[in-house]
Amino acid sequence: MHLLVLVQILQSALWGVQSCPAVCSCSYGTSGNSELRSVRCSDPGISAVPVNVPADTVKLRLEKTLISKIPRAAFYNLSDLRFLWLNYNSITSIHPSSFVNLKALRELRLDGNLLSSFPWEGLRDMPRLQTLGLHNNRLSSLPAHASLFLPNITFLDLSSNRLTVLPGELLDLWFPPPGQQGGPLQRKILGLHDNPWLCDCQISMVMSLSMSLRSPVVLMDQMLVCGRSVDQSGTLLSQSELSRCMRPSIQPAATRVISPLGSNVILRCEATGYPTPTLTWIKASAYTDCCRNNMIESLDQLPRNLESFMQESPRVGVRWSIIILNGLSYKDAGEYRCQARNMAGLSEAPIKLKVVGVTRLSRLPKKKYLKTPLKLSTRYKKLNQTASTTSSASVKENQILQSITPPWTNKSQTAANLVSKELFRDERRKMN
Structure with a gap:
């Protein structure tokens, strides 16, 4: 069933x-x-x-x-x-x-x-x-x-x-x-x-x-x-x-930036075109110096799009954008590209950022600047020491001279005392 x-x-x-x-x-x-x-x-x-x-x-x-x-x-x-x-x-x-x-x-x-x-x-x-x-x-x-x-x-x-x-x-x-x-x-x-x-x-x-x-x-x-x-x-x-559409044109604030390690940097570019272009930032390449290659092994995936940037359009056909890099390290160095795009096409401008060490930037100027003052101060120090030594010696000599009575001074004082004693005796005789 x-x-x-x-x-x-x-x-x-x-x-x-x-x-x-x-x-x-x-x-x-x-x-x-x-x-x-x-x-x-x-x-x-x-x-x-x-x-x-x-x-x-x-x-x-x-x-x-x-x-x-x-x-x-x-x-x-x-x-x-x-x-x-x-x-x-x-x-x-x-x-x-x-x-x-x-x-x-x-x-x-x-x-x-x-x-x-x-x-x-x-x-x-x-x-x-x-x-x-x-x-x-x-x-x-x-x-x-x-x-x-x-x-x-x-x-x-x-x-x-x-x-x-x-x-x-x-x-x-x-x-x-x-x-x-x-x-x-x-x-x-x-x-x-x-x-x-x-x-x-x-x-x-x-x-x-x-x-x-x-x-x-x-x-x-x-x-x-x-x-x-x-x-x-x-x-x-x-x-x-x-x-008429106008292809974007880009004007970066600077095409090459050199900044010390640990500093803050602002990269800026401005684009004009019609319609108003949109801007994007791309990290195109890393630092290529032979001495820093071992510090950028993690950047082999370049180029890559950067997301943390600001942009504003003050009027139709104009747009500017900035990217802020705080506390620079050697990994931040390299080539950045500001890309502007609209209906008419694509344009880009490269900005190269180089990060230098603090020693390379500050020691050389300090040596040149402090070389002369150091010698002058040493020289003045030696002169002061000589002058102070001379003055202290003269003080000691004066003290010694004051404590020691010259022979001619003692003889004259002795003679004067004898004369005064004789005169005193004669006066007493006359009074008697």
Whole structure:
């Protein structure tokens, strides 16, 4: 009995996998030795994503229905799905986790809906996705973080929306600078036409770079129209007088700095360009003196980006940045590069920092400065000692001279005493 129930359950499950939804039509195609199932659901009465789509479906088309929302994990059971077309429905919102478990999906089309935003972070659940169609929706902006989830997209159609500007992060993704392109050149096809673009430097750069021979980006339609610009509304981008981009130029405060060990140093650079450039600092090389090589073995991973720096933009087109190094050691010595980048290009300026020991900086000047004073002080000291010795000797001599009565002084005093005694005697005689 139990075995019979189990067989019935398996038969019903197998029938559910193989059966086609009543409101949909199924067809098969061949690829090699396997059959590929395609399911198309285009009944105008459909208002939600069908839940009984066969699990072996490779291509699913939900078109011209009343579906307005794509819920969470709407296609979770379709792990083999490669193509998902949701064109010309009434979709206004998509849950960020709608595409969970679609590891094999290659193409996602959402053309002709009512989307005012798109969950770009949901692209993480589709690592093999290459084609994304968002033509004819209501997208008015592209967030900067969208660039994090678009590196594998080779076909992106954003035409016929309400976009006005492109974030710089997307432009960095589509037009990487020379030397930063990983592997062979992979071209990307972009649909940017039929949007009310603000005709500024960025969209101008997209146009000019896409026309170059080795451009990684190919535009579906190069007839872009200025929708928002001063006195240029409705004019073709190629005919408008756009703001010209200016490649950054850098002026460092000093190109060579020598500072003693343990001191504090500020490295500063200023960049001008349009759009206003961003500045980054890179430690390019270490101290190359033969005597300090054993102290910089841990710096073999140069160059590396430095994160602790400050920058400010006092006005449009100008930006300055400083990096502060406190308590210099020999490991701080080397070449620092201040890099400025904007839409027009990349510029950099090297600053070489040399750290010298305290002895090398201070002893030599002290010897030159103290050489003469030391001799002079010694000389004056000897003279003072001589003078003091002479004066003390003279004092002693005076004391000795005063204590000793010369012979002629004693004789004269003795004679005078004798004379006075005789005179005294004569006076006494006369009085008597």
